[in-house]
Amino acid sequence: MEQEIEAAMPVQDTINDRPAHNLPPVGTQIRVFAPATVANVVCGFDVLGFAVNEPGDEVIMRVTETPGITISKITGDNGRLPLAPEKNTVSVSVQAYLESIGRTDIGLDIELHKKMPIGSGLGSSSASTVAGLFAIKNLMGDDTDVAKLLPFAMKGEEMACGHGHADNVAPALLGGFVLIRSYEPLDVIRLPHPKDLHCAIVFPDVDVPTREARQIIRTKINMKDAVTQWGNIAGLVSGLYTQDIDLIGRSMQDVLVEPVRSILIPDFYKMRELAMEAGAVSFGISGSGPSVFAFTRDEETAKRINQILQQHLTSLKINSYAYTSTINDAGPRVL
Incomplete structure (x- = not known):
């Protein structure tokens, strides 16, 4: 029986313990998919969640000449989501990540393609946020544990629903079935599960x-x-x-x-x-x-x-x- 346990680092460690990163060349592009999630799993309010294969969201991120983040396109949202980078969960989370590694001098253009319903209870904002964070992590050549992106993803959740919970963003980011044992400090455990479930x-x-x-x-x-x-x-x-x-x-x-x-x-x-x-x-x-x-x-x-x-x-x-x-x-x- 497979038993996987991965603990996320406390928030303060994620911000200070990062290597320097070189900027990728202008024009570099990446396209990322992040999955929908089922949070709570009935009895585990705010502490349990799992990722599913579909639906999900896609982010296309390009490196541009001018420092700063712009959102040039959002599809599939019927005009409900803001293009303003200070109001969008994807760009807010990506900006927080860039600040943590001291690379706010990069220029980024983001396209967000919603492939799942907004307000569905399937972690729509989480999927978008995780796709953006996974994209910038890969663009920057950041090989640290993906779990260290969790605090930045939770900033997006706080903007989306007023509460920075992790039961959607953690499984979207880590995959699988996830338990949030503690929020202060942040401690996330990846649980095994029956493969035929x-x-x-x-x-x-x-x-x-x-x-x-x-x-x-x-x-x-x-x-x-x-x-x-x-x-x-x-x-x-x-x-x-x-x-x-x-x-x-x-x-x-x-x-x-x-x-x-x-x-x-x-x-x-x-x-x-x-x-x-x-x-x-x-x-x-x-x-x-x-x-x-x-x-x-x-x-x-x-x-x-x-x-x-x-x-x-x-x-x-x-x-x-x-x-x-x-x-x-x-x-x-x-x-």
Whole structure:
């Protein structure tokens, strides 16, 4: 059984412990893909997440003569994202990285191509940010641990939703299934998982803004609920390590966040019923929603669940998008 553990360095170490980097020649270009992610994984609010194979975002980055960052093009966003570099999560994160290595004298032009829905609960802003950071890391010939990009990616999350959490950016950057053990100092652990575990994802095309979805969460909980949640998180992590899919399934229950956020998702409990009847191991909300996901033992079951859920949403006159994937262990990649 494979067991991978990678700890991210504390924030202060990422900024000071970097070698000098030479500027790449003007005209040098790189194109990078970064994957969508499922955050929380039902019971692990803000501390668990995993990457999927699709959808994702692409960034094209070019070295220019004039120092500074410009964003020349954004596609796939229906005009919703800002071109101003001080307001875009990609450029803000890249700028923070460049400041940390003392190379703000570089000129960069960025194209962002959104290949996934915005506001889907699938880490849209995280995918864009990670693609940008992975691109600049490669352009600068930076061979340090990719985990050291995490603090810069979290700056993008803070801009996007008001909270610098890592349960989307960490799996998008590192790939695989990720646990954030601590935020202060930042400590991220990459978990093993059953290789045949499949994921069915359905995005109902309704608006659930991340900021608003966070604001409705209870800030105080009773001890009984906390104990239940701790047991489920521990059971899920144990199931991942022991490759026990049944344990994974029965541990994926949320008594804290799902009861509130499910109100924002059309027919959530009916969709869960349909998915479980069709052979799902578990079912829950992806991130802040409205996307939902189910773990299955095989690809055929995942595709069948997606079809059933989309048919149900169509009966409610709700458009939807569906994706089927294994857990993506690769993370971002140069195209």
